[in-house]
Amino acid sequence: MPSFNSIIVENIIESIDVGLMVISHEGKIKFLNSAACEILNLNREKSLGFGWGELFITDEVFNTEFNQVILDVINERKAGLKHIVPYTVKGMKCPKKLSITSSFLTENDKVLGLVFLFDDITDIFNAERREKKIISRIAELQRDRIEGLDSLSQAVAHQVLNPTTIIGGMANLVSRKLQPEDPLQRELKIISEEAMKLEGLVAAVKTYSNMPKPDISAVDVSDFFKEALDNANLILERIGESIEMKLKCSVEKINVGKELFKTAIVELLLNASNFTPEKVTLVHIEVEKVKHTIQIRIIDHGLGIEPQMINHVLDPFFSTKAKGVGMGLPRVNKIVFEHQGKLYIKSPGPEKGTTVTIELPCPDVECCSKGKKLN
Structure with missing residues (x-):
């Protein structure tokens, strides 16, 4: 009869949404929790006791990155590292994104096997990718807006400056030819002042476009x-x-x-x-x-x-x-x-x-x- 502590551990391991897989030092799969079976699309009864290579290495190109992580841990003892790799389930159109963390299973300083934790981060990865696309699109729209304003500014500066200068100059010329008390002086002053405002606008636009x-x-x-x-x-x-x-x-x-x-x-x-x-x-x-x-x-x-x-x-x-x-x-x-x-x-x-x-x-x-x- 299992001990109370072992029951607690088993229930906790089964309830977590992170996949747990234990491989013996001979390369046999010794333990899989429910989350691991769901994430890796495995049948627990048919997988336990099999060599991991028999289950995962089906051809030379299928899930290459995933398999390489497992191989590195087994052959080179590269445990304790975190890897993010694609994992394709046969029949699925798009691969998942898995976060894999590994460690050693030891007893009295003796290595009994390897422990792998699998976290399905597909939704997080896709959300981050969408966010990057949105940010990139916003930056692109802002760049287009500024470039469009540059073109408009250059056109305004070119098309408005000369007529504005002429209008202001002609208003001042006519003003000098009239008597100071002439009623038209008031209108000419308004024309000259408005021309100066336009010149100020053109100067501001030129400063913007020539930045x-x-x-x-x-x-x-x-x-x-x-x-x-x-x-x-x-x-x-x-x-x-x-x-x-x-x-x-x-x-x-x-x-x-x-x-x-x-x-x-x-x-x-x-x-x-x-x-x-x-x-x-x-x-x-x-x-x-x-x-x-x-x-x-x-x-x-x-x-x-x-x-x-x-x-x-x-x-x-x-x-x-x-x-x-x-x-x-x-x-x-x-x-x-x-x-x-x-x-x-x-x-x-x-x-x-x-x-x-x-x-x-x-x-x-x-x-x-x-x-x-x-x-």
Whole structure:
């Protein structure tokens, strides 16, 4: 009569969904649980006592990778390793994906056999493959969108610049020929001002379409953001405003095209200032490694973004500013994309601030060090 402990062990082994197979040192199959029979499509009664080669090696090409793992463990004692291999069941159209882990069955330091654990990870493998395809497709669509915008930008710059310059020039020429008190001066001034707006739009579009490729190098995080802050404050100084930055980072260096990426950060800092009523804008910047990415979060506490507008802020020519041309954030988005990164913009709503997250791929080299905080 089996002992109580052996009954417990047998019930546990039978209840798990991981396949368990024990092969003796002579190569005979000594044990199979129900999960192993289901995963490997075996009949327990017909399989026990047979050599594993009789069951699995049916020809030279069928389940070659699976059989090689078993052979390596038996012949070369390569136990303790984990392998992911395809396993085809006859009659099935698509092979399964199995995770195989092996170990030794020992007693008093004597090897009695080999233990194999089989886990069917087909669903997980297929889900990961679908996710990779979706991510790849999204990246492809974003690249197509940016390339299409490049073409549009170049066309706009070419087709609009010359007529705009002529319109503005002719309006000024006519204005000089008229008396200052002539009623037409008002209309000519409006024409000239609108022509200047168009010239500004064309200049922004040309800057976007002529953006250089980033020259990637490792830059110090603290120094980089200090320089970006100084550049932004130099611009804001003209209108009597400024930005205070709280930088928290656990990453010492990031790999970016320094000058180009700095342009994006300055744009985001200026954007935070534009949508903060106070003369001094407080911006929190956090830089950290998250899994296999470097995440940069730029957080302001300004006016926030209306829910109905959040999906349009990256659209070209979309702007809520009276004198804006709507190319600032698209330009930032393109710079981030050129760095193989992603840009996310979130806002809880009006008066609740905005968080801009830049996600960059983490380089293979050691990129994280002990955290440091700069106030």
